[in-house]
Amino acid sequence: MNHDTTLSRRRFLQLSAVGIGGAAIAACAAPAAPAAAPEEGEMAAEEVVTISWWHAWGGTTGMAAMEGVAAAFNEEDRNVKVERLHVTEMNDKLLAAIAGGTPPDVGVCCVQYAELYSRGAVMAIDDQIDNSDVIGRDDFVPGLLESMQWQGETYGVPGFEAGPRYGLMYNKAIIDEAGLDPMNLPRTWDEMFEWHVELTKFDDAGNVEIVGFDPRDATAGNGPATNIPQFWALTYGLDMWDDETNTFNYDDELFVSALKTIKRFTDHVGIQQMESFRSSFGGWTQSPSSSFPSGVQAMIVTGYYAPGELFHSAPDKEFGVGWAPVSGDRSDVTFQNVGGHPMYIPNGVTEIDAAFEFIEFCSEEKAQNVIFDNTGWLGGRKALYDPDLPKYQRYENLDWFLQSVNEADELWACPVIPIQGFVNQQRSRTYESVIFGDKDPEQAAADMQAACTEEMLKSFPELVG
Amino acid sequence: MSQQWTPAQTRSLLKGLAFISPWLVGFAGFVLYPIAASAYYSLTRYDVLRPARFIGLENYVELFVKDETFRTVLGNTVYLVVVGVPAGLVAAFLLASLLNRKMKLRPLFRTIFFLPVLVPAVASAEVWRWVYNTNYGVINSVIKSWGWAVIPFISSMELAKPSLILIHVWAQGTAIVIFLAALQDVPSSLMDAAEVDGANALQRFWHVTVPICTPAILFVMLTGMIGMFQYFTLGWLLTQGGPNESTEFFSLYLYRNAFQFFKMGYASAQAWILFIIILAFTLLIFRSSARWVYYAGESD
Known part of the structure; x- marks a missing residue:
């Protein structure tokens, strides 16, 4: 009879492996059944x-x-x-x-x-x-x-x-100081540009101190929501997306005009000054350090959430609101968008x-x-x-x-565009290529139309008609 | 006489495999499979939410032939690598050389220069955002108070990339530590011999110190190059690719395609192109290293 009780390394490893495997299987097993059936009250709780x-x-x-x-x-x-x-x-x-x-x-x-x-x-x-x-x-x-x-x-x-996304909000103090009449807010982009020129201020070294209006802030410019790229098209009366045929309408004179307006506002400030201003302050209305709440931007196109946000971010300032501007031939039209x-x-x-x-x-x-x-x-x-x-x-x-x-003459809903992220990037690229002077507005609009159409055809060929 | 593969060897192999199986499973599941999957997806139109559709090499053709942004992205990234890696390397080597000298408070200075490595990227980005701010930034506040035009560090197409490279140079703590280790290995006998031969400090540095440290320089250059090609965090946090795509780098664009445009197949193709570019640069540097890297143990 062999009474040898020593454990070889091989045997130890085999036993260890079996032990670890067994433990792993046990861990994977279903939990044990409860010892007793719960009462009715406990059932309800479960x-x-x-x-x-x-x-x-x-x-x-x-x-x-x-x-x-x-x-x-x-x-x-x-x-x-x-x-x-x-x-x-x-x-x-x-x-x-x-x-x-x-x-x-x-x-x-x-x-x-x-x-x-x-x-x-x-x-x-x-x-x-x-x-x-x-x-x-x-x-x-x-x-x-x-x-x-x-x-x-x-x-x-x-x-x-x-809720509604398009209102032209203004800083009362800046408007008053410039001698402008808030009861007669600009209705067209030409009038708006006159206000922009009046309100924009530079220091002696050419650094911008106050921007009248940034055409790429809040719902007029940056952000992922569909009503943002929609804004500039709608102010000119263009529906940029046809949901019957799932096609885009960017290669349109109206969109080209919108791009020219964006460039005009930016050019007055200077592209470099505008970029620095935006990079320095940030946009929208929620943060107290953003340009509009901090009182260095006179006007902004933004949504219904802004009054509540400004209540918190700029409690010491007073603001007013009116209809967002439109193109000259739509001066009697008021429009709103919900999303x-x-x-x-x-x-x-x-x-x-x-x-x-x-x-x-x-x-x-x-x-x-x-x-x-x-x-x-x-x-x-x-x-x-x-x-x-x-x-x-x-x-x-x-x-x-x-x-x-x-009260709006036109109430628009956000379009549902299945390649929205791509369109957003194209929008930023298009705006930037125009204001930086890489492309003229006609070319930029045509390129945006081509890029979005091609992407739509690749991603949803069955829907484009 | 050929050796026979014995049953004992088979058992031994199986046991060995069993013991490293946790790593093997992890490697297969989290490395091999994703690599193979991305190679396949790069040949498909795939948005993650719908089944992939095989399109052959179309993604690659589109990237090189049609995608204007991709060309911009390539240019931006190569700029970052070609300018940023040497700038970081030279700064790290010079700082390490200074920190290798006997001086008062040396441990304190070494700690200070290593600190940026320990600062989380998001915190670094916030600090630098305020340093670069055109209205409230440390530099521009002073400039404005003098009545001068501010410097648009990260809002100018010309300055945005150099400004990001400056942050990269600031955070060279790891390279400094590697260079410090290499510098401490420079034999004093060689330095003494060079001095006896009449070499001045600059000549000793250039003809003795630098050659001895070339293996470390090679290592820092390679890892720096690979990291720079994958540059993402600070670019994303500070400039988001702007202004006008001047800081849209490879990884940012890859990320956008994958998660913002739902083009995972297209992003996979980009990932493989990035891999091939990095591989090419690595081979280039390795090949060239035979000419300029000195290994002390080699016979010639």
Whole structure:
């Protein structure tokens, strides 16, 4: 009988491998069954569904709004709870999550929605809307829900931030100092240019101190949303996108005229001075260090969110608002555009009802109040577009934006262009190639038309007609 | 007489493979497969959300023949490499030479010059954004107070790339450490011999110190070149490719195509072109190194 108890290295390794393998298998095994069946009350508690919600908005006010909405939803007596996640670079991460089969149950802001709709990455929610007691198709400002539709199907619901986008806001002090009459705001781009010349100031060394109007700031210029590239076309009366044939209209005299106007405004300041000014201050109205809130830019084309943002970012300044300028032959036309961020459910989500319940909640007044109180944002519901509601008096000029939706001669919706990201890049490139003098406006417009058309043909050849 | 592959050797091989299998799985899943997949996707029209469609070499043809931005991007990136890598290398070598001298507070100075490496890129970008700011920046505030026109560091097409290169030169801490190690290996006997032969300080530096350090210079040049071709973070944070595409570099454009334009196939083709360019530059530098790199252990 062999009583040798020594362990060879080989034997040790074999046993170790078996042990590690066994442990790994055990770790992968299903969890053990509970020792006893739960009581009825416990059963009900276990039926609570927790959904994940991704949002891209951050910052002090945005984060407070998101946290407030999640808290308000979770404190209600529902079988659905929400877990909130602030996601930066949302487009990249959502794309990876959808491709990997692990999308959030609900998403909002700030992705290229049209690309997701047109590629089947988010689900059509027409059935949910039609069966909803909370959301009706006529509940929203005209055009908003349409801006969330692709090929006749609805992919999102206006929830957090949606509304009119085009108002000409001005700094009262700068206008007064220049002796201009805010009761007679410029209606055409020629009049606007006269104001721009009056308001733009340089120091003795030629450094720009105040810019009258930057034709590439806020909704007139930069940003990913579809109503931004739309602005300059619409001021000249051009619909840049034909959603019947899915073709572009950039090779049009009206768009060429718009490019010439952009260049004219920039040339007066000087391209280098304008670039330095923009790079130094940043744009839009949310940050106190941006040019308009900090009082070094007299006028800006921006949206309904600006009054609330300026309330926080420039509390010591006064602003006014009026219709955005148009081309000379449209001087009697007022126009407005509505658009915003849809709440959507990615494809592959299993808790669809729970996800839609959260979307319904966000579109209702309770959540809307939380969002408005923190940020000044609207959600697009017609019933809440009453300028006389006391809460709207908090932000000066917000009433103008609310009324503009009903008073505008033309109310445009954001187009849904399935290659929006590409078009945005072409827009920036086109504007820059013109203002830097690389191309004349005619050539730039033709090149943009050609590039966008070619890209559309490559990506969606079956749709171009 | 040929050796037979014995069962024991097979078992030994299998056990060895079993033990490195975690690494093998990781390598296969996270390196080999993505490389193979990107090679395939580069031959397709693929937007991640819909099935890939095979189009042969169309992406490559479009990049070289039709895509104007790609030509701009190539030019910008080559500029960055050709100017930025030597600038960083020379600055790092000179600073390392200074820090190698006996002086007071030497550890403090070494720490100061290494600190930029430890600062996160986003923090660096914010600091430099304010340094370069035309209205509030450290430099331009002074210039404005003198009544002069400000310097548009990152808002001018001419100055944007050099301004980014200046930040690169500022953050040469890792190269400085490598050069310091190399400089400490320069034999004092050689320096003494050169001095006895009448070589002045500059001649000793050029004819003794630099040749001895050439292996380290080769290493820093190669890694710097590879890193510079992949330059992304500061360009993205500070200039976003502007003004007028003057800082649109290879990786920025690749990223835009992949994630903003949903053209993953096109971006994959770009990635392979970048790989081939880097490979070509690496081979070029390696080939040329036989002429200028001195390895002390070699017989000739």
